[in-house]
Each structure stands twice: as C-alpha cells, then as structure tokens.
C-alpha cells in the first residue's frame with residue numbers, strides 16, 4: 001500500500017506515470033502536485049481525472065509550507081518526483097528558473113519528507129526521476145553507466161545533477177530511502193512541441209521549416225515514454241534503496257536521420273508525395289554547448305530487474321505520429337498563445 005506524492009504529473013512523462021500508477025494500482029492513492037507551468041496540462045490526464053484514487057493539487061514544489069501541509073494531510077509513504085523545468089534551450093535563456101525548480105524544489109521535497117518521516121523509513125520511498133544528461137557528452141563511442149562521472153554542461157543538466165547529488169546526500173547522511181533513475185530522451189504522446197520530435201511532427205503537419213541545429217550530427221538515444229514509465233514502476237517496487245538505475249532505449253539516432261525517418265513516415269500517413277517533408281529541413285544556428293552524443297548502458301536494470309524496452313523505434317514513432325494526427329485539438333491548444341512568442345524568439349524567423 002502506498003499514498004504517493006507524485007510531482008509534475010501534468011507534464012509529459014509525469015502524465016504517463018500518473019496514468020500507469022492510478023490504473024495499475026487502484027489500492028494506492030496518488031496526489032499529483034503540479035504548478036501547471038507552460039509544460040503542464042490537465043488535458044494530459046483527462047481520462048483518469050475522475051478515478052477515486054487520484055487527486056490533483058495545483059502548487060509549486062518550492063513552496064515548503066505547502067509541501068509540509070500536503071504531507072500532514074495525506075500521510076505520504078512515497079514520493080515520485082517528476083516535476084522539473086526540462087528544456088535545455090529554455091535553460092540557456094533562463095537558468096535561474098531551472099535552479100529554483102530543479103534544485104531548490106527537490107531539496108524542499110526532501111526536507112518535508114524528512115521532517116514527516118523522521119527516522120522511520122519502513123515502507124518509505126523517495127524516488128527521484130533524472131536524466132542521462134547529468135553525465136555530459138560522449139564522443140563517438142562508449143556508453144553512460146551508473147559509474148560514469150557527472151559532467152553536466154547545460155544549465156538544465158547541471159541543475160538536474162545538483163538535485164541528484166542532494167538526493168544522494170540524504171541517503172548517505174540520513175539513510176534516507178532514496179532511489180534514482182537516469183533516463184535517455186523520451187518520445188511519445190503528450191510531448192510538448194518544443195522538443196525535437198513533437199516540434200517536427202507539428203511543423204510537418206503545418207508545412208513549416210524543420211529547424212536542425214548545427215549539422216544534425218548530434219546523437220540521442222530515444223525511448224518510448226510508456227517504457228520509461230514501466231521502468232520506473234519496476235524500480236519503485238523492486239529496485240534497491242540507495243541505488244541508481246540507468247534507463248535507455250539502445251536506440252541511437254543522429255538528429256538528421258531521425259528527422260528524415262519522421263518525414264518519410266509522415267509523407268506516407270499524410271498521403272504526400274515521397275520527399276515532400278524532407279524539403280522542409282532547415283539547418284539553423286547550433287545550440288550553445290550542444291552535447292554531441294548521449295547513449296545509455298542499461299545492463300544493470302536488465303540484469304537486476306529484468307526490464308527491457310518493449311517497442312521498436314519505427315513502431316513507437318508510428319504510434320506517436322498517429323497520436324498527434326488524431327489529437328490535433330491538443331496540439332492546436334498547446335501551440336497557441338505563449339508558444340508562438342517562444343517559437344518566434346527561439347527560431348528567430350525560421
């Protein structure tokens with residue numbers, strides 16, 4: 001039995017995680033604490049919002065008084081911490097927002113949990129969801145393992161690295177019941193169209209340029225978001241306290257190859273002439289400090305807990321494109337208003 005404080009449940013990964021836990025564990029109570037920033041959207045949870053074991057609280061994880069009050073009210077036995085500022089490009093223009101939410105916010109959750117749990121950690125879990133970007137950038141070979149030294153290079157990854165360190169410090173100092181996972185790039189339904197894949201899907205639909213940073217040679221390891229949620233479920237229930245688990249897709253793509261695959265599949269689905277969408281590819285100024293390559297070695301998770309990704313990439317991408325084509329209202333809604341301003345500033349007329 002668990003009563004779980006799940007943070008950031010209205011975001012991309014958080015909404016999949018909330019859906020999985022609310023439906024798979026009807027005996028658990030899930031309280032979703034989300035500030036509803038530009039990236040949070042309650043439409044992402046429409047299908048489960050009326051479930052009796054689900055509650056939503058609009059609020060900020062940095063608000064320690066609120067978090068303390070929620071612990072008192074709901075008597076949480078676990079925290080699934082997903083809330084974050086998550087977009088590298090935004091961290092380049094506004095680093096303090098990332099330090100505030102990702103570092104101070106994580107510390108405030110730890111502090112409230114520590115005050116409430118005292119030293120009785122039986123049946124308690126503080127699960128911190130993190131990223132492979134904390135390890136920095138790989139060259140053309142090699143993989144990130146759980147032993148790889150941290151070397152974050154963007155304000156986003158540095159803020160996530162700092163939060164990982166604080167979580168680990170609570171384990172070493174207070175024997176706090178922490179678990180951490182560091183995952184590679186996710187894709188799938190409800191992904192906000194500021195990130196590469198949903199941005200390109202949205203632009204292909206609307207015949208707009210597909211902005212590729214630099215030469216498009218940077219490599220990312222893509223994992224279907226539901227597979228990430230499944231991995232978190234397994235680690236939450238069976239992973240060892242104090243341990244870190246890497247989660248990855250064994251699925252490396254250069255950005256340009258990935259966008260070409262998207263173009264190919266979308267031409268077919270939209271019944272456009274072969275090669276139509278590729279003409280939209282536009283090379284733009286590179287991201288500052290752009291990490292060359294991320295690739296995860298997820299052997300520990302496979303050997304210890306038996307987790308493997310369930311979907312091949314071509315199938316996952318096809319499912320993802322279909323979701324966006326069938327949910328144009330969602331896409332229109334999230335790309336109206338402030339999104340337009342963000343886009344104009346970020347892509348400077350492209």
Ligand code: NAD
Pocket residue numbers: 007008009010011012013014033034035036037038039040041059060061062081082083084085086087101105129130131132160182183184185186187192
């Ligand atoms: P997202 O940006 O889609 O969602 C973040 C959610 O957190 C939003 O609902 C937002 O409203 C909420 N939030 C932001 N600041 C908050 C605050 N101060 N208080 C309360 N709620 C707040 O992010 P995502 O892509 O779903 O990422 C979720 C987590 O997974 C993050 O911790 C991220 O670092 C990690 N992660 C993401 C990826 C990826 O590819 N997207 C990969 C590995 C790890």
Ligand code: TYD
Pocket residue numbers: 087088089185194195196197199211212213214216218219220255287
């Ligand atoms: P992104 O989806 O922002 O994830 P992350 O930076 O966290 O890996 O970007 C994925 C890759 O795509 C990254 O190498 C940057 C690149 N990219 C572009 O080339 N153009 C874009 O418009 C965006 C958003 C990203």
